Amino acid sequence: MITINEITIEIAGREIIYNYSEQIPAGSITAIVGPNGCGKSTLLAAIAGSIVPTKGTITIDEVHPALSTPAQLAKIRAMAVQNQFYSLGFTVRQIIEMAGPATKIMQALELSNIADRHVTTLSGGESQRVAIAQAVAQDTPVLLLDEPLAAQDIASRKRIIEFLQNLAENGVTVVVVVHQAEKDLTWADKVIKDFL
Amino acid sequence: MKRFLPALTGLLLVAAAVGSLSVGVTHIDGFWRELFHPGHNEILWQIRFPRVVAALLVGGALAVAGLMAQGACNNALAEPSIVGTSAGASLATVIAILFGVVQVGSLGAIAFGVLGALLATALTFRLASLRSGLSSFALIIVGIAVTAILSAVVGISTSMVTRADARSISFWNFGSLSLITNSNLLGILATTAIGIAIAFRIAPSLDRLSLGDATAFNLGINVSRVRIGALIALSIAAGGAVSTVGTIAFLGLAAPHIARFIYGPAHRFLVIQSAIIGALVLVLADTAARTIAQPNELPIGLVTSLIGAPILIALVAMRNTTWKTQ
Numbered sequence: 001m002i003t004i005n006e007i008t009i010e011i012a013g014r015e016i017i018y019n020y021s022e023q024i025p026a027g028s029i030t031a032i033v034g035p036n037g038c039g040k041s042t043l044l045a046a047i048a049g050s051i052v053p054t055k056g057t058i059t060i061d062e063v064h065p066a067l068s069t070p071a072q073l074a075k076i077r078a079m080a081v082q083n084q085f086y087s088l089g090f091t092v093r094q095i096i097e098m099a100g101p102a103t104k105i106m107q108a109l110e111l112s113n114i115a116d117r118h119v120t121t122l123s124g125g126e127s128q129r130v131a132i133a134q135a136v137a138q139d140t141p142v143l144l145l146d147e148p149l150a151a152q153d154i155a156s157r158k159r160i161i162e163f164l165q166n167l168a169e170n171g172v173t174v175v176v177v178v179h180q181a182e183k184d185l186t187w188a189d190k191v192i193k194d195f196l
Numbered sequence: 197m198k199r200f201l202p203a204l205t206g207l208l209l210v211a212a213a214v215g216s217l218s219v220g221v222t223h224i225d226g227f228w229r230e231l232f233h234p235g236h237n238e239i240l241w242q243i244r245f246p247r248v249v250a251a252l253l254v255g256g257a258l259a260v261a262g263l264m265a266q267g268a269c270n271n272a273l274a275e276p277s278i279v280g281t282s283a284g285a286s287l288a289t290v291i292a293i294l295f296g297v298v299q300v301g302s303l304g305a306i307a308f309g310v311l312g313a314l315l316a317t318a319l320t321f322r323l324a325s326l327r328s329g330l331s332s333f334a335l336i337i338v339g340i341a342v343t344a345i346l347s348a349v350v351g352i353s354t355s356m357v358t359r360a361d362a363r364s365i366s367f368w369n370f371g372s373l374s375l376i377t378n379s380n381l382l383g384i385l386a387t388t389a390i391g392i393a394i395a396f397r398i399a400p401s402l403d404r405l406s407l408g409d410a411t412a413f414n415l416g417i418n419v420s421r422v423r424i425g426a427l428i429a430l431s432i433a434a435g436g437a438v439s440t441v442g443t444i445a446f447l448g449l450a451a452p453h454i455a456r457f458i459y460g461p462a463h464r465f466l467v468i469q470s471a472i473i474g475a476l477v478l479v480l481a482d483t484a485a486r487t488i489a490q491p492n493e494l495p496i497g498l499v500t501s502l503i504g505a506p507i508l509i510a511l512v513a514m515r516n517t518t519w520k521t522q
Contacts, residue, residue: 050413074416081410087270087520088406088461098404099415120520131411138415 001026002047002142002173007056009042016042019056022192026061026141029164029174031188040177041082044144047175048079060142078138082146082177084131086119092130095119100137108163109133110156124151132160142173150179161187201458202469209252209476216248216483221490242378250376250384251482252475254437255447257388259455259474260395261434262448263466267402268426269335275448276313276434279339282445283346284316285309285431285438286369290350293365294357300368301380301440306387309439313431316346321427371442371497373482380440387436392471394429398422399463406461444497447474450504457512477504 002024009017016039024030032040045051047058049065058065060076068076078099086095093115096102106112109129114122119130128151135143143164149157164174165187178185185191218227222239230237258276265274265281276282288308289298298304324338354366368375401422404412409419434448451474452466459469481499488494 045410048414050410070413070418071416074414077414079414081408081414084411085408086406087272088403088456089520090403090406090461094462095407098407134411135414 001061002175003057003059004043004047005057005059007046007053007058009039009046009051010054011042011051017046017053021056024173024175025190026173027168027171028189029168029176029187030190030192031176031178031182031185032192033178033180033182033185034193035180041146044079044146044175044177047142048077048144049073074138074140076140077142077144078135078140079144080128080131080135080146080148082150083124084127086122086127089118089120091116092119092122095130096133096137099134100139102133102137105133105136108159109136110159125153125156128152129156129160136163136167141171142175143167144175146177147179148176149182202472205469205472205476209472209479212476212479212483213248213252216251216479217244219483219487220244221486246376246378246381247373247482248479249381250373250441251479253381253384253388254373254441254444255451255475255478256471257384257391257433257437257474258444258448258478259451259470260388260392260467261430261437262450262474263452263455263463263470264391264395264402264426264430264433265448266452267405267463268423268430270406270408271335272453273336273449274339275446276430276438277343277443277445277448278336279430280316280320280342280346281313281431281434282438282443283343283350284319285313285435286443287316287346287350287353288312289439290353290365290369294353300365300375301377301383303383305439306383306436310387310432310435313435313438314428316342317427317431321423368442370495371444372493373441373496374486374493376441384436384440387432391429391433391436392467394425394432395467396464398425398429399467402426402463403461441496444478444500446497446501446504447477450500450508451477453508454504 004020004022006019006021007017008019032043034040042051046053049068052066063076065073092111093102096105106115109132111129111133114126122130128148132145132148148160152160168174217240224230224237224240230240235241262275265276265279266272288311289305292298292305292308293300298308320339320342324334350369354369401417404415404417405419405422412419452470455466455469455473459465477500481496481503485494485496485499
């Protein structure tokens with residue numbers, strides 16, 4: 001269970017989120033939906049612990065991300081950022097193995113055929129799938145994904161959603177940021193809109 | 197073939213070092229016999245040996261320093277002489293020498309060099325991140341500016357001195373291995389070993405740091421701590437090298453790239469292979485510098501550029517998937 005309790009987040013003097021509370025149930029998929037700049041990625045980063053709320057608290061199963069070390073956080077949550085950029089020519093397998101075992105996850109996300117390709121040569125959709133695979137390989141009870149479907153074709157999109165549903169059925173709490181252009185959200189157990 | 201490359205590079209290094217010991221202005225009779233009698237032949241053991249060993253250590257140190265600079269900044273252009281490290285080491289050493297506190301190549305000079313390197317590198321990073329987060333662009337611009345200021349102060353300081361040793365200070369500052377003696381080797385060995393040990397320790401974290409600060413944090417990396425560790429390794433390795441043999445540009449930039457092109461981007465392997473390639477290039481460059489125009493000696497920085505740059509250009513032309521910029 002992720003509990004967001006009356007948080008306000010200001011960045012560079014600008015209020016991004018004001019006095020917002022929410023509960024995200026464990027073992028489910030929650031989609032955070034909204035237009036560009038509405039603060040949905042900021043909310044996800046705050047849950048991940050990389051942004052500390054100006055006011056209020058966030059807890060993941062009683063743990064305060066803002067008060068935890070990066071190593072402690074990496075055991076309870078994993079996150080794939082939006083538009084992951086790769087500067088060094090690691091292979092797809094090497095990137096995923098930085099977080100954990102890669103083989104099964106590469107099969108599930110159709111990455112096995114590009115396992116030995118340099119990540120610097122991947123398309124946007126492939127890069128995003130590698131970022132998702134790396135976050136999943138971290139094997140944490142909470143999985144945070146920032147716009148994982150944005151650069152995917154229809155088949156990959158379907159595969160990712162099925163994969164996330166399977167994770168949620170196995171107890172993983174999945175939180176996904178989705179752009180408002182995404183009309184079909186029936187795959188999510190809970191949808192958070194208009195949270196400003 | 198690729199799995200034999202590390203052994204091949206190691207063999208090349210040994211061959212280059214032995215070859216370097218064998219050539220010079222004076223011919224050594226019975227070179228192979230003398231090689232196995234340490235201390236017997238004065239030219240071999242008092243002049244060439246310290247010089248070749250220093251080239252190996254300094255080459256390795258500068259290469260690892262460059263690797264740390266590139267890893268910490270996530271920037272392909274970073275190297276000790278661009279982020280202010282070499283200039284800081286140079287200024288601190290020159291001031292200490294001019295005030296008579298230490299002598300060139302002494303342990304005291306190395307201590308001042310490392311301290312100057314740390315302060316200048318920290319200043320560059322502090323200034324580059326004043327307005328927002330640390331951007332690669334700001335780091336390079338600020339690093340070039342800090343280097344220019346510190347180098348100008350070094351130049352002015354040495355120009356104003358009329359002492360007899362001022363010329364040797366200028367000669368040292370442009371990069372030279374000719375002043376090295378056996379008594380200098382312990383200090384440079386210590387800073388090189390410490391720099392490499394820290395680099396090896398933080399290498400896996402640098403792999404993750406290459407994915408960006410946010411992803412590295414999400415993977416459990418304490419980004420600030422890793423970056424500080426890399427800067428300490430960079431400053432110790434480069435500070436020790438610069439305070440002993442002066443500023444040798446380009447090697448810190450080229451050696452990690454050459455190693456990365458051949459062996460891939462994993463930092464733990466790169467620490468060792470960059471050091472070997474840096475050592476190899478500097479031994480070859482120093483051998484060329486002291487033999488091509490005998491009895492004159494060429495500035496070693498020019499020779500390292502002439503050897504390293506074509507290799508780098510050829511590797512970039514052959515493959516372009518090793519380092520991508522945003």
